[in-house]
Amino acid sequence: xxxxxxxxxxxxxxxxxxxxxxxxxxxxxxxxxxxxxxxxxxxxxxxxxxxxxxxxxxxxxxxxxxxxxxxxxxxxxxxxxxxxxxxxxxxxxxxxxxxxxxxxxxxxxxxxxxxxxxxxxxxxxxxxxxxxxxxxxxxxxxxxxxxxxxxxxxxxxxxxxxxxxxxxxxxxxxxxxxxxxxxxxxxxxxxxxxxxxxxxxxxxxxxxxxxxxxxxxxxxxxxxxxxxxxxxxxxxxxxxxxxxxxxxxxxxxxxxxxxxxxxxxxxxxxxxxxxxxxxxxxxxxxxxxxxxxxxxxxxxxxxxxxxxxxxxxxxxxxxxx
Amino acid sequence: xxxxxxxxxxxxxxxxxxxxxxxxxxxxxxxxxxxxxxxxxxxxxxxxxxxxxxxxxxxxxxxxxxxxxxxxxxxxxxxxxxxxxxxxxxxxxxxxxxxxxxxxxxxxxxxxxxxxxxxxxxxxxxxxxxxxxxxxxxxxxxxxxxxxxxxxxxxxxxxxxxxxxxxxxxxxxxxxxxxxxxxxxxxxxxxxxxxxxxxxxxxxxxxxxxxxxxxxxxxxxxxxxxxxxxxxxxxxxxxxxxxxxxxxxxxxxxxxxxxxxxxxxxxxxxxxxxxxxxxxxxxxxxxxxxxxxxxxxxxxxxxxxxxxxxxxxxxxxxxxxxxxxxxxxxxxxxxxxxxxxxxxxxxxxxxxxxxxxxxxxxxxxxxxxxxxxxxxxxxxxxxx
Numbered sequence: 001x002x003x004x005x006x007x008x009x010x011x012x013x014x015x016x017x018x019x020x021x022x023x024x025x026x027x028x029x030x031x032x033x034x035x036x037x038x039x040x041x042x043x044x045x046x047x048x049x050x051x052x053x054x055x056x057x058x059x060x061x062x063x064x065x066x067x068x069x070x071x072x073x074x075x076x077x078x079x080x081x082x083x084x085x086x087x088x089x090x091x092x093x094x095x096x097x098x099x100x101x102x103x104x105x106x107x108x109x110x111x112x113x114x115x116x117x118x119x120x121x122x123x124x125x126x127x128x129x130x131x132x133x134x135x136x137x138x139x140x141x142x143x144x145x146x147x148x149x150x151x152x153x154x155x156x157x158x159x160x161x162x163x164x165x166x167x168x169x170x171x172x173x174x175x176x177x178x179x180x181x182x183x184x185x186x187x188x189x190x191x192x193x194x195x196x197x198x199x200x201x202x203x204x205x206x207x208x209x210x211x212x213x214x215x216x217x218x219x220x221x222x223x224x225x226x227x228x229x230x231x232x233x234x235x236x237x238x239x240x241x242x243x244x245x246x247x248x249x250x251x252x253x254x255x256x257x258x259x260x261x262x263x264x265x266x267x268x269x270x271x272x273x274x275x276x277x278x279x280x281x282x283x284x285x286x287x288x289x290x291x292x293x294x295x296x297x298x299x300x301x302x303x304x305x306x307x308x309x310x311x312x313x314x315x316x317x318x319x320x321x
Numbered sequence: 322x323x324x325x326x327x328x329x330x331x332x333x334x335x336x337x338x339x340x341x342x343x344x345x346x347x348x349x350x351x352x353x354x355x356x357x358x359x360x361x362x363x364x365x366x367x368x369x370x371x372x373x374x375x376x377x378x379x380x381x382x383x384x385x386x387x388x389x390x391x392x393x394x395x396x397x398x399x400x401x402x403x404x405x406x407x408x409x410x411x412x413x414x415x416x417x418x419x420x421x422x423x424x425x426x427x428x429x430x431x432x433x434x435x436x437x438x439x440x441x442x443x444x445x446x447x448x449x450x451x452x453x454x455x456x457x458x459x460x461x462x463x464x465x466x467x468x469x470x471x472x473x474x475x476x477x478x479x480x481x482x483x484x485x486x487x488x489x490x491x492x493x494x495x496x497x498x499x500x501x502x503x504x505x506x507x508x509x510x511x512x513x514x515x516x517x518x519x520x521x522x523x524x525x526x527x528x529x530x531x532x533x534x535x536x537x538x539x540x541x542x543x544x545x546x547x548x549x550x551x552x553x554x555x556x557x558x559x560x561x562x563x564x565x566x567x568x569x570x571x572x573x574x575x576x577x578x579x580x581x582x583x584x585x586x587x588x589x590x591x592x593x594x595x596x597x598x599x600x601x602x603x604x605x606x607x608x609x610x611x612x613x614x615x616x617x618x619x620x621x622x623x624x625x626x627x628x629x630x631x632x633x634x635x636x637x638x639x640x641x642x643x644x645x646x647x648x649x650x651x652x653x654x655x656x657x658x659x660x661x662x663x664x665x666x667x668x669x670x671x672x673x674x675x676x677x678x679x680x681x682x683x684x685x686x687x688x689x690x691x692x693x694x695x696x697x698x699x700x701x702x703x704x705x
Contacts, residue, residue: 063533
């Protein structure tokens with residue numbers, strides 16, 4: 001399989017329990033502060049989904065322990081396609097972020113601050129809240145003209161300093177989220193609160209992660225994906241069958257995502273598998289080529305089991321090449 | 322002891338050459354002293370395997386191994402000597418030659434404990450294990466009973482018995498000038514000799530089978546029965562099954578018949594042969610000695626029901642088969658009713674506890690030494 005490359009940043013050891021705790025606290029604080037009818041417009045996607053979707057009560061009981069490293073940021077999918085009179089939501093969101101000490105992250109290699117990436121320090125951890133929204137899948141093929149562009153100037157004029165990054169498939173997260181009720185330590189010593197968190201369902205998670213695996217270089221995207229499919233009750237084959245039954249499973253975004261997944265994990269030597277192996281071999285794991293190859297095989301087998309079940313669940317669906 | 326104009330060191334040589342490696346491991350674990358009152362102990366030992374050497378070196382113990390391979394480790398404060406001559410097992414690998422005793426001539430064919438003779442050793446260890454629990458249950462250990470139990474010729478059983486008698490592992494019971502039977506006096510020596518000598522070259526095939534956890538792997542392994550007549554979990558994985566020690570399931574090592582192909586076996590359980598990144602290993606060896614005391618799960622029995630011992634491999638005739646089934650094999654069933662695996666959702670066929678221990682001791686890698694120690698304690702195999 002050739003010489004092993006160094007994992008792309010951030011590496012596994014950079015995801016710490018403190019960072020995860022800080023992210024959960026920031027999420028809970030934000031959702032609680034937004035409150036009321038607006039909280040339905042926020043759905044968690046990204047690296048926080050695995051441990052919310054599969055909390056300790058939902059992990060496959062056959063697997064004894066979870067080793068998901070958590071996340072360093074909170075990805076929130078927000079609903080932009082709303083009537084003009086709901087502009088107050090965006091004003092409110094910006095106000096809540098600022099009131100809780102978040103500020104737009106400096107734009108790399110540029111002037112000013114990001115409108116979609118907000119940061120603050122929580123203890124020694126810098127927590128980032130990233131706001132994302134749906135890109136029109138009809139006009140935004142990967143690499144297309146509007147993929148990844150800021151939405152702030154296009155979708156809403158409300159809240160001058162707030163916007164969202166357009167990503168393909170986000171509509172799936174907004175459409176049918178799962179709800180997790182958590183007792184969360186709020187930021188700044190405000191005590192604990194019980195908060196309903198909306199989380200992307202498995203279909204949305206797999207679709208969004210598939211686009212992320214293809215479209216960006218973070219190794220952890222592959223790890224999140226494999227981890228969820230592995231720990232899903234009864235494993236990747238059951239996950240494939242479940243996804244097939246979710247509303248929206250026939251959407252072209254889902255089909256394209258599955259195709260990308262197949263390409264990225266086509267053999268143990270393919271890029272997705274190698275990136276998973278690079279990330280998963282964190283501290284305490286002897287980094288040998290043998291162990292690395294074994295993880296490549298795990299990744300390949302996990303995705304192929306998932307895809308085989310997904311395909312088999314709907315014989316009408318065109319088979320992937 | 323003084324080297325050149327260096328300081329004088331007082332040492333006390335302690336002979337442990339008659340101590341088995343397992344017992345020595347336990348002594349080290351219990352805190353074998355490095356020195357007493359400023360006098361450093363230098364232990365003379367039998368040939369050691371690399372894991373025990375590493376452990377002793379970590380404890381700053383000093384020792385000289387007997388035999389002709391010249392392994393010396395002296396950690397004397399002012400002086401440090403570590404030397405392993407050519408032919409000795411290296412720190413990284415392999416296998417000491419061994420036998421620490423000068424053996425008498427036994428005629429033209431010394432019965433080294435490998436292959437069929439190894440099966441005799443396996444039988445005697447099982448014999449001893451059963452005798453510890455049900456002393457009256459077994460017939461006397463004789464040339465005939467050993468040959469029947471092991472599926473070997475009486476001549477081979479005779480040579481093995483006399484060899485082990487000469488090694489001090491068996492005590493003969495004589496009627497006049499004739500030896501009527503033997504009793505096992507030092508089971509560890511039988512085991513150690515078998516470990517040292519039974520190094521039949523195996524065909525090793527590595528494979529990958531997708532499984533998220535041990536339970537899934539066991540479920541898939543059940544499919545092996547469609548591809549091969551008989552198979553059994555072996556090695557460290559088998560030892561860990563008898564005496565669970567490792568927190569994570571060790572890589573399964575599976576014995577399959579010599580005449581079958583590993584590729585077909587891998588395919589039968591949804592896997593493939595690989596050169597790198599394996600999570601299962603198939604072993605094959607001529608004449609399949611592992612089969613003789615292989616313990617199979619009874620597919621017809623409900624989970625947790627007693628297992629039964631396979632009646633052996635190519636029994637010479639029906640009489641022998643009955644004999645073997647009703648004596649040693651039948652008693653093994655009773656003994657193994659408490660096997661941790663018997664209640665598992667997918668009980669696997671497994672080599673006998675004696676062979677599992679033998680292979681864990683031979684393995685010499687990773688935590689196999691810990692697994693071997695745990696199993697030997699579980700079985701009560703020690704001497705002195």
